[in-house]
Amino acid sequence: MSRLLPDIDYGPLPVVVLTGFLGSGKTTLLRRLLAEQPLGETALLINEVGEVGIDHRLVTEVAPETRLLPSGCVCCSIRGELKEALLELLSLRQTGRLPPFSRIVLETTGLADPAPVLATLSHDPQLRHHFGLARTVTLVDALNAPYQEGSQPEWLAQVAAADLLLLGKDDLVDEMAGGALLKRLGELNPTAERGLAAQVASGDPRLLPKRFDAGPGPRADGAQWPLMLRRAADTLGAAPGVSGRHARIVSFVLEFDASLEWDHFALWLSLLLNAHGDKVLRVKGILNLGPGEPPVALHGVQHVLHPPQHLAAWPDDDRRSLIVFITRGLAKPEIEHSLRIFLAALGTPVSERRRSP
Numbered sequence: 001m002s003r004l005l006p007d008i009d010y011g012p013l014p015v016v017v018l019t020g021f022l023g024s025g026k027t028t029l030l031r032r033l034l035a036e037q038p039l040g041e042t043a044l045l046i047n048e049v050g051e052v053g054i055d056h057r058l059v060t061e062v063a064p065e066t067r068l069l070p071s072g073c074v075c076c077s078i079r080g081e082l083k084e085a086l087l088e089l090l091s092l093r094q095t096g097r098l099p100p101f102s103r104i105v106l107e108t109t110g111l112a113d114p115a116p117v118l119a120t121l122s123h124d125p126q127l128r129h130h131f132g133l134a135r136t137v138t139l140v141d142a143l144n145a146p147y148q149e150g151s152q153p154e155w156l157a158q159v160a161a162a163d164l165l166l167l168g169k170d171d172l173v174d175e176m177a178g179g180a181l182l183k184r185l186g187e188l189n190p191t192a193e194r195g196l197a198a199q200v201a202s203g204d205p206r207l208l209p210k211r212f213d214a215g216p217g218p219r220a221d222g223a224q225w226p227l228m229l230r231r232a233a234d235t236l237g238a239a240p241g242v243s244g245r246h247a248r249i250v251s252f253v254l255e256f257d258a259s260l261e262w263d264h265f266a267l268w269l270s271l272l273l274n275a276h277g278d279k280v281l282r283v284k285g286i287l288n289l290g291p292g293e294p295p296v297a298l299h300g301v302q303h304v305l306h307p308p309q310h311l312a313a314w315p316d317d318d319r320r321s322l323i324v325f326i327t328r329g330l331a332k333p334e335i336e337h338s339l340r341i342f343l344a345a346l347g348t349p350v351s352e353r354r355r356s357p
Contacts, residue, residue, distance in 0.1 A: 020139030022110030040099020277303030285323035
């Protein structure tokens with residue numbers, strides 16, 4: 001039996017999920033990111049569609065510890081194999097048969113809905129002990145995005161799941177079109193960071209974190225997350241959200257000045273996602289649980305609700321609870337009414353903040 005090595009860090013490893021529709025340039029981005037990394041710093045898992053995979057051959061020269069997942073769609077048939085692949089990598093790392101890499105990047109097939117992958121990482125007890133979801137990065141093809149938005153439901157699921165949206169192939173469109181697309185992505189997912197893939201540097205810590213920081217998205221340091229949610233809430237409040245070509249896709253925010261009872265709110269949200277997770281593409285929030293309690297950050301994708309994060313502190317005196325939703329076929333009045341009725345029945349009614357016209 002192989003022995004564990006004493007000089008390896010056995011803390012949770014960060015996992016970056018890299019997704020994007022077919023042909024968006026994920027492998028090209030990975031090659032650039034990994035080319036100047038120290039040997040063995042990153043383990044790469046690639047899922048492909050088809051009988052024979054080729055992406056791993058394109059990146060093997062810069063990531064020799066690559067493991068190719070079995071052919072098939074991540075979103076429907078790969079969950080068991082994904083767990084086995086991650087645990088295999090962990091075993092190889094811990095026993096010295098691979099370099100002591102400090103992160104894993106999982107590149108999904110271009111046809112994948114990321115939600116089942118995120119569910120596997122977040123809900124499997126064994127994986128949660130050894131790995132942490134660091135970021136979900138979605139690469140968007142600037143040239144083909146307008147067509148893909150209107151014809152490919154996977155494209156929208158990938159955009160909604162992202163913590164970081166990167167625009168690729170922007171050199172193939174003019175500056176006005178690129179700017180319009182970045183604005184459009186902000187409408188569809190107002191809580192995600194946005195940028196140009198071409199401007200991502202080798203070793204960019206947004207994509208290649210060296211440690212696990214307690215959950216997806218911004219670090220749980222008590223400052224960045226609340227401020228990001230406030231910016232999104234202010235944007236949505238100024239221009240509430242039907243997204244033109246997807247009339248059934250809406251982004252909106254619920255705001256509460258009064259503190260919320262965590263157990264009651266968490267139960268309501270779990271029931272909502274269980275019943276309508278296919279319609280709730282994304283939910284992100286910051287909650288005030290009362291005097292003396294640190295704020296709690298929420299992060300969910302479809303049926304998947306990640307464990308809540310207790311942030312260190314509020315960054316200022318603003319104690320609003322903010323919950324940003326991206327939904328398909330589920331409007332704000334329905335969700336707001338459901339929450340009001342549920343909490344009132346449990347004896348903890350809330351009053352939503354009303355914006356001035």
